[in-house]
Every structure is written in C-alpha cells, then in structure tokens.
Amino acid sequence: MAEEKESYSSCSNGDDGEKKKKKTMIEVMLSLQEKEPDYYTDQIIRGLMLVLLGAGTDTTATTIEWTLSLLLNNPHALKKAQMEIDNHLGNNHLIQESDLNQLPYLHCIIKESQRMYPAGPIIPHESSGECTVGGYRIPHGTMLLVNLWAIQNDPRVWEEPRKFMPERFEGIELEKHGFRLMPFGSGRRGCPGEGLALRMVGLVLGSLIQCFDWESVGEGMVDMSEGTGLTLPKAQPLLVRCRPRPAFVDLLSKA
Ligand code: HEM
Numbered sequence: 001m002a003e004e005k006e007s008y009s010s011c012s013n014g015d016d017g018e019k020k021k022k023k024t025m026i027e028v029m030l031s032l033q034e035k036e037p038d039y040y041t042d043q044i045i046r047g048l049m050l051v052l053l054g055a056g057t058d059t060t061a062t063t064i065e066w067t068l069s070l071l072l073n074n075p076h077a078l079k080k081a082q083m084e085i086d087n088h089l090g091n092n093h094l095i096q097e098s099d100l101n102q103l104p105y106l107h108c109i110i111k112e113s114q115r116m117y118p119a120g121p122i123i124p125h126e127s128s129g130e131c132t133v134g135g136y137r138i139p140h141g142t143m144l145l146v147n148l149w150a151i152q153n154d155p156r157v158w159e160e161p162r163k164f165m166p167e168r169f170e171g172i173e174l175e176k177h178g179f180r181l182m183p184f185g186s187g188r189r190g191c192p193g194e195g196l197a198l199r200m201v202g203l204v205l206g207s208l209i210q211c212f213d214w215e216s217v218g219e220g221m222v223d224m225s226e227g228t229g230l231t232l233p234k235a236q237p238l239l240v241r242c243r244p245r246p247a248f249v250d251l252l253s254k255a
Helices: 002-012 025-035 041-074 073-087 097-102 104-116 148-152 174-180 194-211 246-254
Strands: 123-124 131-133 136-138 143-147 212-216 242-244
Touching: 002 136, 025 194, 025 246, 041 073, 041 097, 041 194, 041 212, 073 097, 073 194, 097 104, 097 194, 123 148, 131 148, 143 148, 148 174, 194 212, 194 246
Parallel strands: none
Antiparallel strands: 123 143, 131 136, 212 242
C-alpha cells in the first residue's frame, strides 16, 4: 500500500504545471485519508476497492457474454442493432459514450438480456424490522433471498418470458417496469454501479456490433444453458468468430 500511495501521489500532483486532471477513485480516497486518517484507513480503502472490483467485473462481463450469445441466436436483432448504429453514426467514427442515448434498440437488447439472464439472479436482503411478504410474517433480522430470475421469467408477469424479444421494451421507460424488472436490485441496497455498468455494457456491445461481423463457431445455436455460481455464468463459454466490417478496417487500425 505504501508504494501504491507513493506512485499515486507522484502521478496526480505533478508539479510540472500540467492542467489538473480528473482524479481516480483511489486518489480521492487517499486525499480523504489525509484529512480523516482514522476513518479512511488503508484497510477501509483496500476493502472498498476490492468490493467495487468484485461486484463490478464479473457481473458486467457475464452480461456482455449472455447478450452477445442471444444476438448470435437472433441474427435479425443483431442486424437491427447494427443498422441502428450505422444510421446514427455513419461509418466515420467509432461509437462513444455520448452516442449511447441515441441508440434505443441497443438499450432494449440489454434490458431484455438482463431480464432473461440477470447477472445477480438471487439477491439476499435482511429485514430491518418485522414485515409481511406475500402473506408471510417475516421477523426482524431474517435473511430474505429474492429470486430475481424467477420474477423476471414468470409467465404471469411477462408474455412468453423465455422468448428473446427486445421489442417488448420499445417506447417504455424503465421506471414503468416497477418490480417486474430489477437486474440491479432495488431500494437502499440497490446496485450503486448501475449507471457505470449500463454505460460500460452499452459501449462494449455497441463497439463490438459496430465494428465486427459475428458468427458462432460450430453447428447450430449457441448453447444457452446456465451454469452455477453467484453471477449466473454460462455453462459453456461463448465461442465466436468475428471479422472486422470492411468499412471499419481503417478506423480500427487507427484506434
Ligand atoms: C451489469 C452489471 C451489474 C449488475 C447486473 C449488478 C447487479 C447488482 C445487484 C443485483 C446487486 C444487489 C442489489 C440489491 O441487493 O438490491 C448489486 C450490488 C452491488 N453492486 Fe452491482 N451490478 C453490476 C455492476 C456493478 C458495478 C460496475 C459496480 C461498481 C463498480 C457495482 C457495485 C455494486 C456494489 C458495491 C453492490 C453492493 C451494494 C450494497 O450492498 O449496498 N455493480 N449489483
């Protein structure tokens, strides 16, 4: 930790008159530590960074893998997403974060993928007081496991829930889904990384769809069996073949 502090302080406070650059989270933590060393201990900072890495990496990667798998099995949706990106961006610049709000179909694809394959399928909450859930009395301090997967794939709640239909979200605001769709959980303990994750997934998928043509390796459909684990992994990792789209070869080589 001592060497890390040294390297962070030398890269952020350069006295070379360089314009002030945005601080990384760890730099913010270390400057808070200078003011409140008893609260922002090394242990707290290290723990926070580990939680963010642990909670943010697998979930995001898994979501991207499921979504790409769904797109390979639904080539019309892949084509439609590619056309949406081409229509909005042309072929002279690579997709950027600021383009994402002009790509509603891409968002529908991500929502539909998160509905069918939520990266956190079961979320534990603890009752802070006695309450009633579905007619059951829940005493204070009880561990409740919310089965997000079951809610988001319940035929009483969603029409043809196991069918990939991004169009079901067209023209509908997320807020209107209430507790039917909550891949990031809900309430005070809901995922604090939601905004970052949606931008990251959108940007990664958008870039992959914009710049490459995709096909699955092997015969038939991509295997969509679910494995076991905290973050709903695919039982069989996705194997794909991609080719740069001719119009993007130049741009990619300059990127
Ligand atoms: C697609 C990506 C992601 C998904 C699907 C996801 C999903 C979730 C879910 C379902 C929860 C539990 C919410 C609840 O209990 O109600 C959660 C919690 C959490 N997530 Fe995410 N997450 C993602 C990305 C991220 C990222 C990028 C970060 C941070 C860099 C992050 C940080 C956290 C943290 C710190 C918690 C615990 C919050 C608490 O207990 O108060 N997540 N996430």
